[in-house]
Amino acid sequence: MRTPLSWLAGRYTWGPRSLRMAALASVAAAVAIIVTGGVVRVTGSGLGCPQWPSCTGGRLAPTAEMGVHGVIEFGNRLLTGALCLVVGWLVIAARLQREPSRAVLRGAWAQFWVIVLNAVVGGVTVWMRLSPYIVAAHFLAATLLLTAAAVTWDRVQRLEHDASVPAVLPQRAVALGRWLPAGTALPLVVGTAATGSGPHAGDSSDVNRMPFDWTDVTVAHGLIAAGCLVLGVRLFAGLPEGSPARRRTGAFLTVFPAQGLVGVFQSLTSLPAAAVVLHLFGAALVWAGAVRVALAVPSRPATGPAAQPAGGRSFAQLTRSTTDTSPR
Known part of the structure; x- marks a missing residue:
């Protein structure tokens, strides 16, 4: 089945540097979403936008009357959108490599779906008026995103270095x-x-x-x-x-x-x-x-003696040699 990504891959090729930068940016963005979530909490801005997915009264953005709390909470929501852009960049960069890695592509798509999960949990957090149990789940979902980003970054490094x-x-x-x-x-x-x-x-x-x-x-x-x-x-x-x-x-x-x-x-x-x-x-x-x-x-x-690979090949090299690098 032909997809927009496969159509792009047939016409354009991106270098390894773009993939490396996108993978590292996804890690930084995952850390940032955890930190800004903490800023929302300690400033008492969790209900700065009292509705979700709109902020209030059908408006996506806060009004001036909502003050700094509305700005902080809305800023955190905007960061989720920026995170989607970063992960989208990662998905495209992974697919447009000369030899796309299936493992890296899976990691990039995993991040996208975890972002969706985190956004839904964030909405439930607002609906439940900051139930501490849902807030905890929101943090753990953000940590799951960081896990996927770190794993993907490691896979990118394995492609580049022995x-x-x-x-x-x-x-x-x-x-x-x-x-x-x-x-x-x-x-x-x-x-x-x-x-x-x-x-x-x-x-x-x-x-x-x-x-x-x-x-x-x-x-x-x-x-x-x-x-x-x-x-x-x-x-x-x-x-x-x-x-x-x-x-x-x-x-x-x-x-x-x-x-x-x-x-x-x-x-x-x-x-x-x-x-x-x-x-x-x-x-x-x-x-x-x-x-x-x-x-x-x-x-x-x-x-045992058989454990050391011939020619002194390392564990990372063995991992690379057994990784299927063909795209889906």
Whole structure:
């Protein structure tokens, strides 16, 4: 079946640079939507536009009477539109490559459908008058978008670069690499409970909060995060020098303690808005880092002499050689 994209692909070819820029832009845009969502919440602008998909009274844009809260909420909605444009650019750039990668195309389309999901959850958030449970789902949907963007960016990098490390990794490192994203996901989920039971309800009026003790949830959040940090340190120690997984784990361990310090600071200083937004930014970087670490670790440990590929080919090279690069 001939599609507009296949018609374009028959007439135009874009270089790898356009794909690289589009994939990186999609990661940046996914981080931005998480951060601006936090700005909406801490400024009490969640119902700045009290209707969805219109802002108010059938109007898409806020009126002057709605003030700064309407501007902030509408700006966040506009960012979703910009995100659609970025992902559309990524889809087109992936399809117009000389040898389109099916894996990259799947990642680009996955981002598009997650954006649709996130927009729907955002609308339900407004309809439910900022129910903390729906707000938590909205954040997790945005995190899912960041996951898809990070995976797609990794696939683009694999198309361009060959890793220079052996395919064989210690069995313990492979196991820890599997656990790192799961361990990092736990504080993200528990963090939504801390948010849902905390003072930043997203609106200046009374909004129901989750029925948890904020202090208890925050302490649990911090303890789980500390355990995740230990997991990352153990993984780093078990990885061979110079491996992509070790470099990515090192970057993860650089960001994670800073994120923890911001979390402690905001908890001890009555959750100032700027610190909360910075903590969300750190959470996005930490999660993207955990995903990239997991992608640099093979799905199973290689053992025995046969495990080392002939000619010293790396795990990334083997992945490339077995990836179907033909378009749908």
